[in-house]
Amino acid sequence: MAQDPENSADVYLFANDQIGKLKDANAIAELGGNTLEQIKADNSEVVVDSVTQDGAVYGVPFTTNTWFMYYNKSMVSEDEIKSLDDIIAKNKITFPVSNSWYLPAFYYADGGTMFGDNGQDAAAGIQFDKPAATEYLVALKNNSNFADDADGKGYAAFSEKETAVFFSGSWDYQTLKDALGDDLGAAQLPTAKIGGEDKQLYSFAGSKAIGVNPNCENQAAAVAFAAYLGGEEAQKAHWEDRMIIPTNTTLLEDEVFAKDMLVKAQNDTVDNTAKIQPTLTEMGNYWKIGENFGKAIIAGDVTEANAKDKTAEFQKQLNTLTEE
Template identity: 30%
Template sequence: MKTWKKALLSTAILGTAAVALTACGSSKSSDGGSKAKTDGKTVRLYVDTEQKKAYDEIVANFEKENKDVKVEVKANNSGASNAKTDIAKDPAKYGDVFQVPHDQLGDMAEKGYINEIAPKYADASKAENSELAFNAVNYKGKTYALPYEEQSQFIYYDKTKLTADDVKSWDTLTSKGVLGTNFAVPYNVYPIFFSAGTTLYGENGEKLGDMSVDSDKGVNAMKWFAEQKNNKGVMNTDNTLNQLKSGKVSAIIDGPWSSTSVKEVLGDKMAVAPYPTINIGGEEKQMQAFLGIKSIAVNAKAPDQAGAQKLAAYLTSEAAQLVLFKDQGLVPTNTKAQENADVQASDLTKTVITMAQPGYSTLMPKLAQMSIFWDKATPLINGAYTGQIKEADYKAQLGTFAKDINK
């Protein structure tokens, strides 16, 4: 979730034909069939700086198999997390093919910055990637990018202080150890509302006005936040790593982007696990996280639309995802790549794959209103946790919150 935190090589899927698409920003796709050819222009690929070396390798293989497409790999110093902001400055000057977090796709599609993915590539991606990963790159029934990485938080813990069984339940975890998190960061804790049974912008996160947070289920989530204030096994902190290093906490909520830092603190004592179950509203429920999917999109202003589409498909193929896993530790979305022996040998990667399943996580909504959501969710949750919002006011505050984030 490094990407969301900042904001917040099988070729089976490749046909020999390219795709002919309009570049006018109409967000429509067409498959030109076997007669379609790329026009010989260089396709500019924007990738995060630290991943450029891995992409150089992937692109070299792509160019060997696709002599008609020339690719220039460019390090995007601004990062994928700023794709929506950066492309808006001048779409024609931005990358023809670029990385983007899935939650930015809806706004980019609405503004015509990206083209719909050609059906043959979209259909192949649906067949080859996890269910939530493919759902993430769809908006209003159309596919606007191709997935390649799953990002979710999970539990890191000190296995000399807690056992694998201890961390399966929130009650057991926080009675035998101390968990550190930050209740002022809604990315960490808002999904408790999902565990309680509420929705955010509908079942698919795309329908403005469709939510059930201002309900008894939402009140149950607020009560759960309030209960944690007096839970001696929970520490509210803005620096979980320091608390882990000092030994004041034995477990933290974080993601794969922090694995190196946590390993430096715990060494061989480091262990990982999916989120535990929690007791909410008198029932034992699976604690959920937000799921983020990194994807590859095609700029609607790219001169060579066919070449750009072909490249996007290649960059998200099984083998390309395995290169990114081995070089960068990125968790693949491709289901065959997830079964790879090296991937299965990584407890951390397997944990993220588990967390990316329905029931363990909910996709980050793609609506532009999410920028308002983050601002409004922080005082709501923190207010319940600190007691600044009283139980008698929960329903009213939830109603105000729902109204504010639906504008």
């Protein structure tokens, strides 16, 4: 779409973090009128925010996208899953520290921001100068009950009942259910004792949506089709055919969804323990820097002694790249 919008599809599915790139390429249309009213009526505020940039809405959401916590009910209690420290005190766990999609959880928890409070202020940059969060990750890495989740290690260990929790998303649900059966649980993110205080971890949240190409000849038909594909009937079919979790608030009130563990875990996470992933093009500069810093923690290059200095270097790299 972004490479050749004039010769691309009139209507397409996209992940919300691509909005900035699509806007820059004139490959996505702003939505208004009855379609905008439908989007706002059918979705929660956080879901609408996920497809909003500079006050304009650019897609019809059809599912949320985030990661949360799976847990083994035979290993941890309903109270213990509320705290990462309580979990690791008695059980082995993994967490993808070396994955930059997961790493911000600890910096968000300690008050960090990415492009301002709403993720849309490019000039604000990424503010992750939070040494206490780095110190927590160093201590986590040094805990004998911890292992970095890389190259599928976390999934394998959790499936084989060697670890108590696994951090992932809805895409892993069915195979985990097959492995653990009734012992499989799912919940929003726990807290972590950062700087001596219990602080809420936050995952990235976003959505997948239907976009309209502003270059298409039949705009009205394209917008109507997009609205249908993101509407209640189509979302219900997505769930029945492929277990794609809906965003439509009317559907979510139905008993089928209200009592479903997976749907509840994902929606609780989006509503309570997640930050909207920034859609600005400047966000693209973060991923490699974040990955390298996470890997440095796991490699032992970041220590308790140098955590403050290393965090400052990390912050400087982020600011330098996001300003260029």
